Amino acid sequence: MMRSRVVSSLFVDRIRAKPKLKLVEIIHEFKNYYGIDISYYHTWFGKELTKLDVHGDESKSFNELVWYVNAVKGTNPGSLCVLECEAGINRFRRFFVSFGGCIVGFQYCMPLLFIDATFWKSKYYGQLLCASGNNGNQAFYPLAFGVVDSETEENWTWSLQHSAAILLPMGRVVTFFSDCNQEFDIEVPKSGYGKLLQDYVINLFSICAYAVTEEEFKVAMDKLVIVGSSKVKAFISDLSRDHYANTFFKGMRYGQMASNLAE
Template structure:
């Protein structure tokens, strides 16, 4: 297999080892990887079974945008790549064993198809730092069809190896670190060739983590905060061809909400600043924050803006008070006192956030 890869690099100028992929098509399997000796045995087995004399190979340059194709001819002992040749001495014991491991591509174009290009060459930069690199590495592994482990993982460097490193001695490895001058992450070393068994893109993968789910649904959560986990599961199946658990859908949604709206627990700390800002910028306003004595835990918060207080003297002297439940993490209720203006329209006078609808509140 190595000889074939080297021959392709000589045949097509600009190709580099580890920066391109090989695929071929079979009936009912329109996209099969060709990277290891095991993959080569699978392709040869199909040719023996189907009595075909040649098969078309697609060479995709991950670094550029070029694609090449050519016929690979086969006989019982030899597979030739145009002018270059590579002998295949391994024997096939069970044809069904190899044919059953082929990667089936969906007939519907999936949004995850471009993930295969996320990791491709040494010197590749990630402006989002370690977080962007980790996310793109997970998506790359999902699309390519393998699992990886972290040999090093912090803010300054990330080292990942194939999960088959110990069992099968797979040499796939990527090392990226932060560039102190720009703050971005840069791939320093990359061995992008798997020497383990043929890769398989599975509908369920350990690489599909909650943070990956969050990065993919953050725009949907911004537009539709009430999106349910079961809807997220169905959309992932339709758009990405991936099955995710209910937990990953739910926790991914929580992380997306945190990204869009911020941390709710930290927002309570901003109430002190907000109360002072209201009193300073809007004279005549009433703004009261009450906390439990000794522990300073939030109890209730009331606001009435100065403009609303001044305008209420021109309204009907009647107040309507009602409450609604808050559906945030910390629950509670929102109280609102409204009046009626001269046009019989609603006039907001005051509102408050409390723990429950009680006489005291």
């Protein structure tokens, strides 16, 4: 226990800055800096103690969500804060929050909403669904967040329905952006293509997306269909070109194409 406490006290700043610091890294650093060997168990337990000190007890934090919802609504008028639990057992299922101040401020941002998801970095696996605007300084403006168990169509529908409850009263037409680059990368695996050909295929798709005329779009698409595999062709055929191609998009982009909030 003493050794674990020593690890916790000496590495608290490192683990706070890098929560995913590997145990083997801690063991090697402990040896290099202090010339002392420490067991894997004491290293693991020391890191757990540090995480507890820095972030608190994650399991107990779920019990505070009911209080948090009431606190948000009481101190930030106009907020939309929804906690959903499984019926009968009251086990956490998902959580949505949009602060009243952010809702008011979004009305002064461009009518653009970027949606994305990132992994929830804790011992309880899940994902954070994000909806963010774009302010006058071309910086992201946080509007809403959803905490869910996984990135599924059901969870996204649930989150977007709550987002719609915020946006509809504003009376503005809002353009949604969703980054699908990684999906296309999956359809163009490196093996079998080679890096150069893979980059060429992805570049052709980018030309299709950014094309400003139908002729430019057709030329790039014809090349893409020729060099793309059957998986690429199937992927493209399932896409509505008015959703990803600048030429056919019926709404307003305001000079934007896509953005990845997770980064």
